[in-house]
Amino acid sequence: MKSYYLIAAVAVVAFVALGASSFLNSMTPYVTTFAEARAAKQDKVQVPGDIVKGKTTYDKKAAALVFYIKDPDGEEMKVSYRGVRPGNFDQADRVVAIGRYGNGEFKAEQLLVKCPSKYQAER
Amino acid sequence: MHLGNVLLVVMLTVTLSAVAAYVAAGIGRREYIGAGRAAYIASTVLVSVISVYFMALILGNHFELEYIFNNSSKALSTYYKVSVFWAGQQGSFLFWALCAGLLGIFVMLKAREFEPWLMTFWSSMQGLFLILLLIDSPFKLTQAGMEIADGQGLRELLQNPWMAIHPPLVFIGYAAMSVPAAFAIAALIKGQFGSWCRTTLVWTVFGWITLGAGIIVGAYWAYEVLGWGGYWGWDPVENASLIPWLTGTALLHGMVAERYRGSFKRANIIMALITFLFVFYATFLTRSDALKDFSVHTFGDARIGGPLMFFMGLFLIVSAALSIWRWKAVQSKPSFTTIKSKDFAIFLAIITLTASAMFVFVGTSAPIIGKMASHVPVLNNIIPAQVKVDQAFYNRTNAPIILIVLTLMALAPIVAWRRENVQEDQQGWGVIIAALVVGLSILALRLNLMVFAVAIAIVALAGLITNAYHVARTCKFGLRLIGGFAAHVGMGILFLGVIFSAAGGKAKTIALVKGGKPVSSHGYTFTYNGTKDLASNTKGMMIRVDGNGRTVKAMPTMQITRDKEVMAKPHIVKSFGRDLYIAPKSIPGPEEKVLARGDSVQVQDFQLKFVDFTPHDHEHNHAGPEEIGAKLDAMIDGKKVSVAPVMEIHRGTMTKGAVDVPGMDAKIGVDRISVEERAVQVTVFPEKGKLQTATLRRDQKVAAGEYELTFNGWRLPDQGHAGGMQVIVSIGVNYRGKTVTVEPVYEPGQSADVHTVSKPIAIPGADATIKLDAVDFDSGRVLVTVTSNTETAVVDVSVKPFISLLWIGSILALLGAGIAMWRRNAESYEKPVPNAEGAKAKRRER
Numbered sequence: 001m002k003s004y005y006l007i008a009a010v011a012v013v014a015f016v017a018l019g020a021s022s023f024l025n026s027m028t029p030y031v032t033t034f035a036e037a038r039a040a041k042q043d044k045v046q047v048p049g050d051i052v053k054g055k056t057t058y059d060k061k062a063a064a065l066v067f068y069i070k071d072p073d074g075e076e077m078k079v080s081y082r083g084v085r086p087g088n089f090d091q092a093d094r095v096v097a098i099g100r101y102g103n104g105e106f107k108a109e110q111l112l113v114k115c116p117s118k119y120q121a122e123r
Numbered sequence: 124m125h126l127g128n129v130l131l132v133v134m135l136t137v138t139l140s141a142v143a144a145y146v147a148a149g150i151g152r153r154e155y156i157g158a159g160r161a162a163y164i165a166s167t168v169l170v171s172v173i174s175v176y177f178m179a180l181i182l183g184n185h186f187e188l189e190y191i192f193n194n195s196s197k198a199l200s201t202y203y204k205v206s207v208f209w210a211g212q213q214g215s216f217l218f219w220a221l222c223a224g225l226l227g228i229f230v231m232l233k234a235r236e237f238e239p240w241l242m243t244f245w246s247s248m249q250g251l252f253l254i255l256l257l258i259d260s261p262f263k264l265t266q267a268g269m270e271i272a273d274g275q276g277l278r279e280l281l282q283n284p285w286m287a288i289h290p291p292l293v294f295i296g297y298a299a300m301s302v303p304a305a306f307a308i309a310a311l312i313k314g315q316f317g318s319w320c321r322t323t324l325v326w327t328v329f330g331w332i333t334l335g336a337g338i339i340v341g342a343y344w345a346y347e348v349l350g351w352g353g354y355w356g357w358d359p360v361e362n363a364s365l366i367p368w369l370t371g372t373a374l375l376h377g378m379v380a381e382r383y384r385g386s387f388k389r390a391n392i393i394m395a396l397i398t399f400l401f402v403f404y405a406t407f408l409t410r411s412d413a414l415k416d417f418s419v420h421t422f423g424d425a426r427i428g429g430p431l432m433f434f435m436g437l438f439l440i441v442s443a444a445l446s447i448w449r450w451k452a453v454q455s456k457p458s459f460t461t462i463k464s465k466d467f468a469i470f471l472a473i474i475t476l477t478a479s480a481m482f483v484f485v486g487t488s489a490p491i492i493g494k495m496a497s498h499v500p501v502l503n504n505i506i507p508a509q510v511k512v513d514q515a516f517y518n519r520t521n522a523p524i525i526l527i528v529l530t531l532m533a534l535a536p537i538v539a540w541r542r543e544n545v546q547e548d549q550q551g552w553g554v555i556i557a558a559l560v561v562g563l564s565i566l567a568l569r570l571n572l573m574v575f576a577v578a579i580a581i582v583a584l585a586g587l588i589t590n591a592y593h594v595a596r597t598c599k600f601g602l603r604l605i606g607g608f609a610a611h612v613g614m615g616i617l618f619l620g621v622i623f624s625a626a627g628g629k630a631k632t633i634a635l636v637k638g639g640k641p642v643s644s645h646g647y648t649f650t651y652n653g654t655k656d657l658a659s660n661t662k663g664m665m666i667r668v669d670g671n672g673r674t675v676k677a678m679p680t681m682q683i684t685r686d687k688e689v690m691a692k693p694h695i696v697k698s699f700g701r702d703l704y705i706a707p708k709s710i711p712g713p714e715e716k717v718l719a720r721g722d723s724v725q726v727q728d729f730q731l732k733f734v735d736f737t738p739h740d741h742e743h744n745h746a747g748p749e750e751i752g753a754k755l756d757a758m759i760d761g762k763k764v765s766v767a768p769v770m771e772i773h774r775g776t777m778t779k780g781a782v783d784v785p786g787m788d789a790k791i792g793v794d795r796i797s798v799e800e801r802a803v804q805v806t807v808f809p810e811k812g813k814l815q816t817a818t819l820r821r822d823q824k825v826a827a828g829e830y831e832l833t834f835n836g837w838r839l840p841d842q843g844h845a846g847g848m849q850v851i852v853s854i855g856v857n858y859r860g861k862t863v864t865v866e867p868v869y870e871p872g873q874s875a876d877v878h879t880v881s882k883p884i885a886i887p888g889a890d891a892t893i894k895l896d897a898v899d900f901d902s903g904r905v906l907v908t909v910t911s912n913t914e915t916a917v918v919d920v921s922v923k924p925f926i927s928l929l930w931i932g933s934i935l936a937l938l939g940a941g942i943a944m945w946r947r948n949a950e951s952y953e954k955p956v957p958n959a960e961g962a963k964a965k966r967r968e969r
Contacts, residue, residue, distance in 0.1 A: 006553065007556055007560075008470070008474055010560065010561060011475075011557065011560045012474070012478075014560050014561045014564040015475075015482075015564065017564060018519075018520055018523070018564040018567060019478075019481070019482050019485060019520055021568055022482075022512075022515075022519045022520050022568065023485060023489070023512060023516060025515075025516075025568075026512045026513050026515045026516035026519070027489065027493075027506070027510045027511070027512050027516075028511055028512065028513055029493075029507035029509060029510045030510060030511065031507075031509070032509075042507075044513070046511070053722075053724070056724075056725045057725060057730060058725055058728055083632065
């Protein structure tokens with residue numbers, strides 16, 4: 001009987017190890033300034049920013065979107081994103097870019113466009 | 124105070140008196156049980172009355188209530204108006220309270236000796252809902268006393284039949300999944316563990332069905348409507364309902380074992396309590412503002428987080444204390460003695476399903492974990508304070524779990540229940556199984572998940588076959604025996620659908636040009652036939668799809684929602700073997716842009732900058748249309764191109780209030796008057812020749828073509844005019860030596876019949892045209908429209924092989940569980956004779 005509890009214990013330990021390891025591998029820190037984004041050790045970070053109006057370019061043929069975002073310190077950062085520009089990108093003022101910093105720009109794998117939508121109305 | 128809130132306060136009082144009476148009955152004053160029952164029934168009647176009243180307010184368009192204003196409108200169909208009840212936060216809490224209230228009546232009637240403590244618990248839960256409803260009331264008025272004509276309408280995403288039934292299913296599921304916990308608490312207090320499982324199992328199955336149906340309906344809705352290409356995105360809202368369902372599945376199997384063998388008693392009590400805790404944790408995550416920075420969804424209300432946390436904390440402390448106190452008193456048979464038995468398979472299933480729930484729990488709570496870790500010395504170096512996990516975490520951790528659970532499922536009909544008195548030495552097997560679990564976990568971390576996908580598909584198929592064979596063999600002994608195994612068949616089919624549909628690969632983005640060459644992808648040919656306006660805010664792309672032996676007219680749509688979001692609804696060409704998923708990404712059409720002087724914006728694939736207005740004549744005083752122009756610079760492939768679209772302003776052929784000039788073959792009308800400048804602008808409409816416009820000042824003669832005009836003055840009509848203000852203008856007209864005086868009438872905002880004509884001009888090098896639609900000199904802004912000459916629609920195309928299996932499998936699993944529920948319901952009325960039952964069960968199974 002006791003040996004079966006040992007199986008359970010081994011299974012639990014294995015699952016905990018699996019969970020912890022996957023967690024550390026796939027966590028995406030949420031940083032607020034670009035200095036933190038550059039310094040991040042992880043493969044991916046997510047960083048929010050206000051879109052700088054008038055500096056966005058989109059190359060339809062190459063499906064390459066390049067734009068600039070500004071952090072609370074007022075620093076501007078170039079963001080490049082390959083893929084079709086998100087449908088509501090034009091209306092957005094703010095965006096959360098998920099990706100990593102390298103070669104003077106932030107390469108976004110995913111863009112979360114923050115819209116004024118709410119689960120319910122603003123109070 | 125609104126009548127609804129008064130009723131909520133009354134109900135809270137009644138519910139709290141039910142709690143008091145049941146506590147009294149629980150501590151030995153049995154005479155109070157009648158009072159508790161009466162109070163509980165009264166509170167359920169009240170919640171029903173409040174719900175009917177709330178529904179009547181919704182159907183009656185009472186937009187003075189903030190909730191109804193925010194979620195409904197006059198134009199909404201009655202069907203969706205009904206769903207407004209649970210479309211928002213406050214309404215869904217009321218609906219949950221209604222479900223729990225009604226369910227509580229059935230529970231009360233079957234609770235027997237557990238009734239006092241069980242109903243104390245249940246009434247306390249109702250009390251919590253009432254407190255939440257009073258903090259954030261569905262009956263809250265908008266600005267006091269304001270008459271509101273119409274509401275904002277139901278969010279377009281929720282205007283879907285599946286989304287209308289998804290919340291009720293989930294809330295009924297939550298209420299049903301709370302029943303085992305209520306029984307477990309009562310059993311712990313009473314110290315009686317013999318019969319709670321028999322009464323409760325049917326509720327666990329019912330909760331499994333309703334919550335499971337709610338989850339799958341939500342997934343189907345996401346697939347049909349959201350257009351991101353999948354049915355499951357590991358979003359906190361989805362995870363929140365999955366976690367209690369996973370622990371509920373573990374509980375379900377443990378309870379079946381307890382029914383047969385009298386084993387797993389402790390595990391079942393713990394699982395029932397955990398499932399309940401997860402139901403409320405899910406609510407806490409999605410309805411308070413705990414995750415507000417971490418999801419594209421934006422959540423509810425900070426004020427309800429506190430009461431929910433307090434309730435969860437209290438529940439955790441009470442249930443942990445009770446469990447520790449009664450731990451030794453729970454007389455459970457050993458869960459298993461040999462490894463080659465159903466008992467052991469269930470033991471492993473409980474561990475793995477709980478592990479899966481914990482993984483989803485940890486992943487979803489990552490932001491909270493990060494926040495807590497930031498206060499712990501060592502952890503704060505490892506885990507950032509603000510953190511979330513990506514989808515890879517969920518896939519990686521759940522891959523070995525699914526493999527193990529499906530393997531156990533395949534073995535379920537093969538291995539028998541434990542034989543009594545058999546003490547085999549199975550340590551060898553134990554080592555093998557432990558090694559397998561460890562090995563799979565390491566593989567999940569190191570290997571490409573494709574390997575797991577193949578293994579999962581094989582095991583799912585095996586499980587489908589073994590369980591289907593068992594169903595075929597057993598059904599002749601009675602339909603009610605096959606429920607669980609039929610559900611297993613469904614789960615096998617479901618996972619085949621999951622794996623096959625993922626094999627379709629990633630979506631490919633294709634651009635379709637109207638009149639251009641058809642584009643081929645995934646074995647289909649796509650021809651674009653232009654856009655179609657479906658509604659003022661909705662456009663459809665007309666796409667012809669040839670392939671797979673047929674031609675289909677597809678129409679994915681894009682809608683600008685009331686919240687100014689783009690809702691991209693895919694078109695899915697469905698068949699049993701594969702779904703073709705066409706998700707719209709960008710729709711061709713004119714782009715309207717407002718530009719301030721010096722501004723530049725991205726239009727189509729170039730930058731456009733508004734430089735300035737082109738010189739124009741403010742004091743326009745000559746024949747022909749006025750022209751207003753703007754100069755814009757376009758940056759195309761690094762080159763600057765200037766364009767200057769113009770807008771012509773035409774005076775109409777006739778001005779309202781114009782009068783005949785006697786004997787002069789003309790009419791004259793007043794376009795504008797300026798009181799400060801003591802000037803009027805008039806237009807002469809000769810019967811032949813061009814119309815003439817002129818600005819006249821007091822006692823000055825001004826020529827307008829052949830006519831010489833004098834402005835004599837203005838006056839108001841003698842009698843009040845029913846419509847707007849009118850001014851009568853006196854003008855002397857000299858034409859070919861004759862002079863007459865006429866009195867055209869001016870009405871502000873009515874008289875001038877002015878229209879503008881904007882002619883599109885080509886933008887050199889851009890394959891597009893631009894036109895100037897409106898100008899605003901005061902703020903220095905222009906409105907321009909840029910239209911591409913080639914209409915290009917961009918869509919994401921993907922194929923989902925055999926995704927139909929996912930839906931078919933889930934329906935079968937739910938139907939199987941329905942049969943199991945029928946059986947467990949019948950059994951819940953049986954007299955408790957555990958040994959005879961066990962023997963009977965053993966005969967059935969072999």
